[in-house]
Amino acid sequence: MAASSHRIMLGPLVAAIDQGTSSTRFLVFNSKTSELLSHHQVEIKQSFPKEGWVEEDPKEILQSVYECMERTCEKLTQLNIDISNIKAIGVTNQRETTIVWDKETGEPLYNAIGKVLQVCSAVLLSIITQLFMWLDLRTQSTVEHLINKTPGRNKNHLKHKTGLPISTYFSAVKLRWLMDNVDEVREAVVSHRAMFGTVDSWLIWCLTGGKSGGVHCTDVTNASRTMLFNIHTMDWDPELCKYFGIPMEVLPRVRSSSEIYGLMKSGALSGIPISGCLGDQSAALVGQMCFQDGQAKNTYGTGCFLLRNTGSKPVMSDHGLLTTVAYKLGRDKPACYALEGSVAIAGAVVRWLQDNLGIIGSSEELEKLAASVGTSYGCYFVPAFSGLYAPYWEPSARGIICGLTQFTNKSHLAFAALEAVCFQTREIMDAMNQDSGIPLTQLQVDGGMTSNRLLMQLQADILCIPVVKPSMPETTALGAAMAAGAAEGVSVWSLNPEDLSEVTSEKFEPQINTEESEFRYARWKKAVQKSMNWETTENQALKSKPGKPEKCVTP
Ligand SMILES: *[C@@H]1O[C@H](CO)[C@@H](O)[C@H](O)[C@H]1NC(C)=O
Ligand SMILES: *[C@H]1O[C@H](CO)[C@@H](O)[C@H](O)[C@H]1NC(C)=O
Numbered sequence: 339m340a341a342s343s344h345r346i347m348l349g350p351l352v353a354a355i356d357q358g359t360s361s362t363r364f365l366v367f368n369s370k371t372s373e374l375l376s377h378h379q380v381e382i383k384q385s386f387p388k389e390g391w392v393e394e395d396p397k398e399i400l401q402s403v404y405e406c407m408e409r410t411c412e413k414l415t416q417l418n419i420d421i422s423n424i425k426a427i428g429v430t431n432q433r434e435t436t437i438v439w440d441k442e443t444g445e446p447l448y449n450a451i452g453k454v455l456q457v458c459s460a461v462l463l464s465i466i467t468q469l470f471m472w473l474d475l476r477t478q479s480t481v482e483h484l485i486n487k488t489p490g491r492n493k494n495h496l497k498h499k500t501g502l503p504i505s506t507y508f509s510a511v512k513l514r515w516l517m518d519n520v521d522e523v524r525e526a527v528v529s530h531r532a533m534f535g536t537v538d539s540w541l542i543w544c545l546t547g548g549k550s551g552g553v554h555c556t557d558v559t560n561a562s563r564t565m566l567f568n569i570h571t572m573d574w575d576p577e578l579c580k581y582f583g584i585p586m587e588v589l590p591r592v593r594s595s596s597e598i599y600g601l602m603k604s605g606a607l608s609g610i611p612i613s614g615c616l617g618d619q620s621a622a623l624v625g626q627m628c629f630q631d632g633q634a635k636n637t638y639g640t641g642c643f644l645l646r647n648t649g650s651k652p653v654m655s656d657h658g659l660l661t662t663v664a665y666k667l668g669r670d671k672p673a674c675y676a677l678e679g680s681v682a683i684a685g686a687v688v689r690w691l692q693d694n695l696g697i698i699g700s701s702e703e704l705e706k707l708a709a710s711v712g713t714s715y716g717c718y719f720v721p722a723f724s725g726l727y728a729p730y731w732e733p734s735a736r737g738i739i740c741g742l743t744q745f746t747n748k749s750h751l752a753f754a755a756l757e758a759v760c761f762q763t764r765e766i767m768d769a770m771n772q773d774s775g776i777p778l779t780q781l782q783v784d785g786g787m788t789s790n791r792l793l794m795q796l797q798a799d800i801l802c803i804p805v806v807k808p809s810m811p812e813t814t815a816l817g818a819a820m821a822a823g824a825a826e827g828v829s830v831w832s833l834n835p836e837d838l839s840e841v842t843s844e845k846f847e848p849q850i851n852t853e854e855s856e857f858r859y860a861r862w863k864k865a866v867q868k869s870m871n872w873e874t875t876e877n878q879a880l881k882s883k884p885g886k887p888e889k890c891v892t893p
Contacts, residue, residue, distance in 0.1 A: 428614025614822025
């Protein structure tokens, strides 16, 4: 039949489950070409039971995974592609969502406590933490309690082991909160029935059989974001578990990012190994093929996540960056570490211009407006809506637009907004260059905003290095699929640099000279200085903010 010759050309296929904040997706790749063959996406409901809280239903997440799998298999069949070519499944997810379930009933004990998308005064993503934009405020008092317990009330007390400051962002704090506040969770822990995990652990446990023999595991990249994991010994740390009062038996077994964890127990893909698991940012690093010390990628979404591979050594930052496990691609393979920095406001600034000021109708319009002038005309926009993050960590800062003249119009403002994204990325890159001692030579990029070509060109101009955008945008899912396909016992995807298929990409070279770039960057830094020390104390700021944002900041 005609279809069979098509099948031979395809080679083995590898799938990825990409479980994000607002949707679940299932994607199938050709392992020989990295080509995306088919996918399906299902939206996930988030509930906001109180201001500052966000919850998702773990069973809805699981159901959405099965639905995406079934639908994708149907689409493949319609394309005349035999689904028995699918040899492995990888998982990638938002990294810090926390789930606790009962291993006897298989029932979640509480909705997944997730990252908060604070939607304030219609649109503005309000970021109400000293540290990060995604967070669930209910754990704030738990954090304060924990920090008070450390010598010198130092939030970096555990950093030498975890690479992280104590923050509501990380799941140990959320688990502690659940044990303190949810009777079902406390009782299940006491009676040794509780299992804890991030979304990956929950999905892998369910998909490999759940209460009848499901595998309870996580990978090192996920584990490294719990604050219970020692990034040097690469295992759960008894002292850290004791510090948070978390019994080690509830924790999943820590595995590498690429090995067979278990087999699919039911559904269209029953019997297929689940053999890859990576937190989303790590998966993007792998999908961008940043396997060498010094390579880095930036993902442009609501905020930006910049990760830089630091090879086999964990580099502790003196500039407010996080040290994290990048990946460990096989049981016997060495761990690779990364420095991570995030830009709090990126796509969010476009939404702000659109929804709060109403001066643009869409992000495409923003690009057009900005391109029509090609300059901000000396206008600088520091979107420090809820303080400055890495490398400043200045909660008292607030957003400013400065350098206005009589000639400034909305086109210049649009340009300044795009430039702000680029300048913030430059600051993270500079911090990484200083911490690692080696300047970055090019930046890989992905994420929604990278379709803005003007932004990409500006980014190259402001970093003074080339910016490289792969033409296949699904780098996170690709990374998870690569890890799954490379696992021992699957071995359909070679990660040797010489075997990796050439990915087509677009390269943006700097088009302005270094002097001009440095001049603009220096002006930006001056603008940043002017944004500082606006709110005198954060608490006061939270209480006295005028207008609508007030109700958004009540924990
Ligand atoms: C803003 O001013 C520039 C000239 O400085 C002009 O070219 C541009 O069209 C103006 N934009 C708008 C939206 O008026
Ligand atoms: C671990 O990885 C999974 C997906 O691969 C992700 O969903 C989960 O959030 C990660 N956990 C942590 C703590 O990063």
